[in-house]
Amino acid sequence: MSLKIRLARAGSKKRPYYHVVVADVRSPRDGRFIEQLGSWNPLLPKDGERVKVDAERVKHWMSHGALPTDRVARFLDEAGITKREARNNPTKALPGKKAQERTAALKKAQDDAAAAIAAATAPAAEEAAAS
Numbered sequence: 001m002s003l004k005i006r007l008a009r010a011g012s013k014k015r016p017y018y019h020v021v022v023a024d025v026r027s028p029r030d031g032r033f034i035e036q037l038g039s040w041n042p043l044l045p046k047d048g049e050r051v052k053v054d055a056e057r058v059k060h061w062m063s064h065g066a067l068p069t070d071r072v073a074r075f076l077d078e079a080g081i082t083k084r085e086a087r088n089n090p091t092k093a094l095p096g097k098k099a100q101e102r103t104a105a106l107k108k109a110q111d112d113a114a115a116a117i118a119a120a121t122a123p124a125a126e127e128a129a130a131s
Helices: 055-063 070-079 097-130
Strands: 003-012 015-024 035-040 051-053
Touching (some): 003 055, 035 055, 051 070
Antiparallel strands (some): 003 015, 035 051
């Protein structure tokens, strides 16, 4: 049985509140879980008590093979329970495939227009230089 330490949503509409739980990976997000390990209230200010985690139980479940999700790993790193490696995605800021195609087509059209203007003005420039 694969275990995950993840968030389960609670709270009402537009008022999120999350429980940090240990659950089987096959169970739904807000469905059955094994144990509740803490909570996260994203509506509280960042310097307040937004995240509450039972460190001892988290260590226990991680020793039994439970893996935290990315968001929970951030919380555990802030609490000093585990170390989360920083992610690096150098292609994140690059435009998508369609946007790259559009910019290439626009650049080609601008180059063609500049070449047409240069070709049209070249004979006139030669006449002016000759006289």
